[in-house]
Amino acid sequence: xxxxxxxxxxRRRRPGGxxxxxxxxxxxxxxxxxxxxxxxxxxxxxxLVRVPELDAWLVARDADVREVLRRTADFSSAGALRPDxxxxxxxLAVLGGGFGGRPVVVTSDGERHQRLRxxxxxxxxxxxxxxAVPYARERAAALVDGFVADGGVxxxxxxxxxxxxxxxxxxxxxxPADVPLVVHGGRRAEExxxxxxxxxxxxxxxxxxxxxxxxxxxxxxxxxxxxxxDLATEIVASVSEPGHPELPLEQRxxxxxxxxxxxxxxxxxxxxxxxxxxxxxxxxxxxxxLLRERPDLIPAAVEEAxxxxxxxxxxxxxxxxxVTLAGTELPAGADLFVAFGAAxxxxxxxxxxxxxxxxxxxxxxxxxxxxxxxxxxxxxLAREQLRVTVGELTRRLPDLRLAAERPVTMRxxxxxxxxxxxxxxx
Ligand code: HEM
Numbered sequence: 272x273x274x275x276x277x278x279x280x281x282r283r284r285r286p287g288g289x290x291x292x293x294x295x296x297x298x299x300x301x302x303x304x305x306x307x308x309x310x311x312x313x314x315x316x317x318x319l320v321r322v323p324e325l326d327a328w329l330v331a332r333d334a335d336v337r338e339v340l341r342r343t344a345d346f347s348s349a350g351a352l353r354p355d356x357x358x359x360x361x362x363l364a365v366l367g368g369g370f371g372g373r374p375v376v377v378t379s380d381g382e383r384h385q386r387l388r389x390x391x392x393x394x395x396x397x398x399x400x401x402x403a404v405p406y407a408r409e410r411a412a413a414l415v416d417g418f419v420a421d422g423g424v425x426x427x428x429x430x431x432x433x434x435x436x437x438x439x440x441x442x443x444x445x446x447p448a449d450v451p452l453v454v455h456g457g458r459r460a461e462e463x464x465x466x467x468x469x470x471x472x473x474x475x476x477x478x479x480x481x482x483x484x485x486x487x488x489x490x491x492x493x494x495x496x497x498x499x500x501d502l503a504t505e506i507v508a509s510v511s512e513p514g515h516p517e518l519p520l521e522q523r524x525x526x527x528x529x530x531x532x533x534x535x536x537x538x539x540x541x542x543x544x545x546x547x548x549x550x551x552x553x554x555x556x557x558x559x560x561l562l563r564e565r566p567d568l569i570p571a572a573v574e575e576a577x578x579x580x581x582x583x584x585x586x587x588x589x590x591x592x593x594v595t596l597a598g599t600e601l602p603a604g605a606d607l608f609v610a611f612g613a614a615x616x617x618x619x620x621x622x623x624x625x626x627x628x629x630x631x632x633x634x635x636x637x638x639x640x641x642x643x644x645x646x647x648x649x650x651x652l653a654r655e656q657l658r659v660t661v662g663e664l665t666r667r668l669p670d671l672r673l674a675a676e677r678p679v680t681m682r683x684x685x686x687x688x689x690x691x692x693x694x695x696x697x
Contacts, residue, residue: 295323295324296467298324299324299325299355299683300683302322302324302325303681303682303683303684303685303688304680304681304682304683305681306584306610306612306613306685307612307616307625309322309329310329310331310610310612310613310616311616313329313331313610313613314331314332314613314616314617317598318597318598318599319335319596319597319599319601319607322608325608325685326606327587327606327607327608328599328601328605328606328607328608329607329608329610329613330585330596330597330607330608330609330610330613331610331613331614331617332597332613332614332617332619333614333615333617333619333620333638334619335596335597335614336609336610336611336613336614336638336642337614337638337642337643338596339588339596339607339609340609340641340642340643340644340645341643342594343380343381343643343644343645344380344381344591345590345591345592345594346588346589346590346591346594346607346609347380347588347589347590347591348377348378348379348380348384348586348588348645349374349378349379349380349589350378350587350588350589350606351377351378351586351587351588351645352377352378352464352586352587353587353606354464354465355464355465355466356463356464356465356466356467356468358463358464358473358477359470359473359474361470361473361474362463362470362473362474362476362477363477365474365477365478365481366477366480366481368481369480369481369484369485369527370484370485370487370488370523370524370527370528371484371524371527371528371531372524372528373524373525373528374528375387375528375529375532376388376391376529376532376645376648377532377536377586377645384644384645385644386509387509387529388648389509390502390505390506390508390509391502391533391648392648393505394442394502394505395442395648395649395651395652397651399442400651400652400655403438403441403442403652403655404655404659406438406441407434407438407655407656407659408659408663410433410434410437410438411430411434411656411659411660411663412663414429414430414433414434415430415663415664415667415668417429418430419667419668422696422697423674423694423695423696423697424694424695425692425693425694425695426545426546426549426693426694426695427542427546427689427690427691427692427693428692430545430660431542431543431545431546431549431689431693432454432542433454434541434542434545434656434660435537435538435539435540435541435542435545435653435656436450436451436453436454436534436538436542437450438537438541438652438656439533439534439537439538439541439649439652440453440534442501442502442537442652443490443501443502443503443530443533443534443537444490444494444499444501444502444503444504445486445490445503446490449486449490452482452483452486453483453486453487453534454538455479455483456479456480456482456483456484456486456531457483457531457534457535457538457539458539459476459479459480459483460476460480460483460531460535461535461539461684461686461687462476463476463477463480465684465686466683483531484527484531487526487527487530487531487534488523488526488527490503490530491503491506491507491518491523491526491527491530492517492518492523494507495507495511495515495517495518495522496517496518502533503530506526506529506530506533507522507526509529510522510525510526510529511526536647536649537649537652539686539687540582540583540649540653540686540687541582541649541652541653541656541657542687542689543582543682543687543688543689544576544577544581544582544653544657544689545656545657545660545689546689546690546693547576547580547581547582547688547689547690548572548573548576548577548657548660548661549660549661549664549693549695550673550679550690550693551576551579551580551627552572552576552629552661553671553672553673553695554627554673555627556672558572558627558628558629559665559671561629561630562629562661562665563665563669566662566665566666568629568630569658569661569662569665570654570658571629571630571631572629572661573654573657573658573661574631574637575627575628575629575631576627576657577637577639577640577657578615578621578637578639579615579616579627580612580688581611581612581615581637581639581688582639582686582687582688582689583611583612583639583641583685583686583687583688584610584611584612584613584685584686584688585608585609585610585611585612585613585685586608586609586611586641586686587606587607587608587609588606588607588609589604589605589606589607590602590603590604590605590607591603608685611637611638611639611641612639612688614637614638615637615638615639620636621636621637640653668695668697670697671695671696671697672695672696672697673693673694673695674694674695674696677692677694679691679692679693680692
């Protein structure tokens with residue numbers, strides 16, 4: 272039996288924004304850029320391993336990850352998105368002028384969670400996603416048109432950060448002119464809450480987040496008085512009662528919180544997976560060539576990329592009472608980092624787990640989109656965009672390759688894992 276240890280000497284969150292331990296922060300960056308050796312050690316250990324860099328117990332084996340995701344009463348999602356950095360008071364004051372800050376689907380438990388999830392499941396049903404695919408195809412083609420004659424491109428800025436925002440923006444019902452500001456605001460929210468910025472940088476990031484929230488508030492108020500056939504209207508309806516002359520203030524906050532969460536969940540993750548998928552397909556040349564000859568393998572290639580190097584490496588859970596997991600006793604209130612990315616390299620489920628192989632027999636048994644009550648509601652939408660992207664690139668740029676002189680660095684993040692930049696030539 273492995274005993275619970277008290278918290279280590281590290282505290283990474285403190286009002287004022289900076290990580291207290293610079294050395295710890297550097298180690299966290301290293302871990303985030305390449306978490307796989309840490310995962311391997313945690314999978315091989317007896318019981319659970321506490322990782323100071325993550326300030327949490329690392330849940331790394333497939334069976335243990337599934338057990339946590341099944342036992343929703345014992346492992347709460349309330350802290351699923353716990354920030355790594357607490358913003359400085361001046362940045363918090365800027366955020367105070369915005370909207371949102373209410374619990375959302377991914378940070379709710381029990382009956383409230385089911386209530387918040389239901390409209391999203393309806394809005395992202397297979398039929399509604401299928402109806403969005405022609406638009407995704409049209410936009411993917413137009414984005415490739417923009418650089419196909421250039422002989423080279425930085426794919427993250429020219430394509431990967433753009434397609435998912437345009438697609439989820441259309442489903443939500445945003446004015447296309449507002450999409451770049453909303454995409455930028457999402458990225459800045461991640462920086463503010465997960466990267467150590469100097470105070471002036473935090474204030475600037477908070478201003479960008481608030482600008483995004485005002486756009487979403489405008490959209491929510493408009494849909495209350497002028498409903499349309501879009502997801503924003505459904506979200507507003509799910510948080511409000513009809514009959515007021517305009518959307519009441521508390522419901523404006525709620526609607527913005529849900530819209531912001533959905534938009535961020537919908538574009539940053541998909542952007543990230545587009546980047547890693549193209550990186551690994553081009554980094555394993557024979558598989559790229561196979562895909563050019565056999566487009567029927569595209570869905571399997573997308574699943575393998577999601578398994579091998581997923582965008583969302585893990586989310587947090589907190590114990591609601593003393594529990595035993597993998598033989599380790601945990602007290603109530605213990606933080607766990609539930610690593611989908613580690614489970615996806617578990618040899619007991621995936622033979623040769625560290626090999627990227629698009630011809631696997633059962634590629635879809637991975638946990639890249641979660642599992643159980645909180646499983647990703649947008650998985651099908653993400654998959655379709657990935658398939659469209661890989662189809663478009665293999666068809667129109669068959670000689671695509673990684674630019675040899677531009678080595679790839681991964682972004683230091685556990686929630687949107689992707690290359691910082693992806694320079695390609697043909
Ligand atoms: C490659 C892209 C994506 C990846 C890797 C991904 C991954 C995940 C994972 C692992 C979870 C489970 C979180 C947990 O258990 O706490 C999740 C939940 C969620 N995802 Fe995705 N996702 C992606 C795309 C999308 C898209 C396109 C949307 C929306 C259009 C979306 C919306 C959501 C929402 C709302 C939840 C919360 C569900 C709940 O708590 O019940 N995701 N996602």
